[in-house]
Each structure stands twice: as structure tokens, then as C-alpha cells.
Amino acid sequence: MNWIGKLGGGVLGYIAGGIVGAAIGVLLGHQFDRGLGNFDSGSRGRTRPDGKTGAARQQVFFETTFQVMGHLAKIDGRVSEEEIQAARAAMHRMRLHPEAVRRAIECFNAGKRDSFQLGPQLARFRQVCGRDRGLVHAFLEFQMDLVLSKGSIKSTERELLWQIAEQLGVGRVELAQMEAILRARRSFGAEPSPERGHSELEQAYRALGLVESATDQEVKVAYRRLMNQHHPDKLVSRGLPDSMLEAAKERTREIRAAYELIRERRQLK
Numbered sequence: 001m002n003w004i005g006k007l008g009g010g011v012l013g014y015i016a017g018g019i020v021g022a023a024i025g026v027l028l029g030h031q032f033d034r035g036l037g038n039f040d041s042g043s044r045g046r047t048r049p050d051g052k053t054g055a056a057r058q059q060v061f062f063e064t065t066f067q068v069m070g071h072l073a074k075i076d077g078r079v080s081e082e083e084i085q086a087a088r089a090a091m092h093r094m095r096l097h098p099e100a101v102r103r104a105i106e107c108f109n110a111g112k113r114d115s116f117q118l119g120p121q122l123a124r125f126r127q128v129c130g131r132d133r134g135l136v137h138a139f140l141e142f143q144m145d146l147v148l149s150k151g152s153i154k155s156t157e158r159e160l161l162w163q164i165a166e167q168l169g170v171g172r173v174e175l176a177q178m179e180a181i182l183r184a185r186r187s188f189g190a191e192p193s194p195e196r197g198h199s200e201l202e203q204a205y206r207a208l209g210l211v212e213s214a215t216d217q218e219v220k221v222a223y224r225r226l227m228n229q230h231h232p233d234k235l236v237s238r239g240l241p242d243s244m245l246e247a248a249k250e251r252t253r254e255i256r257a258a259y260e261l262i263r264e265r266r267q268l269k
Contacts, residue, residue: 057128057135064125065139066104068164069146070111071118075156079112086149122167134230136168137178144182153179181209201265204258216268223259227252 069090073083087108091101110116129135143161147153153161165175184206205212208222230251262268 060125060128061135061139062104063107064121065142066107067111067116067121068118068143070108071116072111072143072147072157072160073108074112075160076154082150086146089149090146118164119167122164126168130168136170140165140168140170140175141178141182144179148179148183177209180206201261204261207258208255208262216266219259219262219266219268223255226255230255 066087069087070079073079073087091104125139126136129139140161143164144153147157147161161175162172165172170178184203202212205214208219208226210219210222214222232249232252
């Protein structure tokens, strides 16, 4: 399991920051793996407040992510070539090494089988990772990113996403907000473009979960809330895997870029 850190870093880095985030996450995860290799068996088994080791959380996150991806792809009765390519593209963007890719494909195929039991697997995920809303959101965003990569979300896929979110304690309104922010994130980059048009400004508002009619105070409150939610130090205190810290930093840079664009246009102090 000495690839768990690189895998977790790549997955969560990609969610938060695309290819650049994935690359940084893999590098950070590599250091995590090296650290695991240097620990003795007693240290390797150190548990977090929820009774699970960091490696166990990473493994459950990984397995559930790709199993549910496979289940989502099969929900309409068959897995299209487009869906297979979308899954492989996701693995490629995460820069998985051959062994991790092999394992990801195994999990994806397991999720496609008629015998796959979604409920028990989600219950396992919730038991191990569900105490942390950040991990739950990251998992849901990753599933959404897969279906959005095909251009749209089918009604059957949306129904399944609602079902998954409900079992993980996320309501439809919150899921819709996550989808809107993710769509905006796919369009709005952290790097400023030479010409900032209205469309980019609109995406910046959406990246903060706002509409353009929001008041100055609402903009500031949304910015502070998101920055607080993704603050690396607070994530550490909650016992999240090390590989998620870089993803949180990437996310804060993205949030800050959106806010700075809005602040510039509104001339906020």
C-alpha cells in the first residue's frame, strides 16, 4: 500500500486544482508514502479519533470513488465508450502509476457488476470518512466531475447522485450548490486572464456560491466562510489525511482568485 499517499494526493489535488493540483498532490503524497515506509508497525497502526488509520481512510476513499464511478457509468444499463474514456482520462489526470491504475480499473469494474451493493459500500465510506464533510464533498465532487466531463448529467445519473448524497448526509439543495460551484470551477481558472470579461466575472461569483446581485457584505461573508472551511490548519486539527492539505491550499488559492476579481470590479476595500 505504499502508493496510497500518491493516489490520495493525486485524486484530491486534481479535484481542487486540476492537473497542477494533481501533480503537487502526487509529490506531497509521495512524501507521505515515504514517511509510512519509515514508521515501525506500531506507528503505522496509529489511529485517528474515529478509530481508523490514515491509510485506511485513504484506501476506503479510493475504492469507493472508483466503484461508484463504475456504478454511475452503468446506471443506464450499459457503459458507453465515452464513459470509459472519461474514467481513463480521470485516472490519467491523476497521474496514477500502473499498479494504482490496475486497482482503479478493478474497482471501476466491480462497481459495474449487477452484484455490486451500493448501500453497504457507502455505509462503509460514511463510517470511515463520513465524519469529515471535506472528504464527503470531495468524493461527491469527484463523481460529479466524471459525469460533467461528458458534457451533461443524465436524469438517471442525477437520481443516483441524489441517492448517494442523501446516504452521505448531503441534501439536494446542497448538492445543487456543489454542482453549480463545480461547473464554475471548470470554467474559472485561478490564473487571471489578459482580458477579464463578464463571463469570467459571472463564473467568479458562482465559484463563491453567489449571484452577481449579492451585496458587498454577502460577498465578504461567503469568501470568509469558504476560506475558513478549507483552512489547512483546521483540516489538520480534524485529522484529515496529509494528502488533502495541498488540495485545501489549492482550493484556497482558487477561492482567493475569484474573490480578488470580484473585489477589483466592485472596488471593495
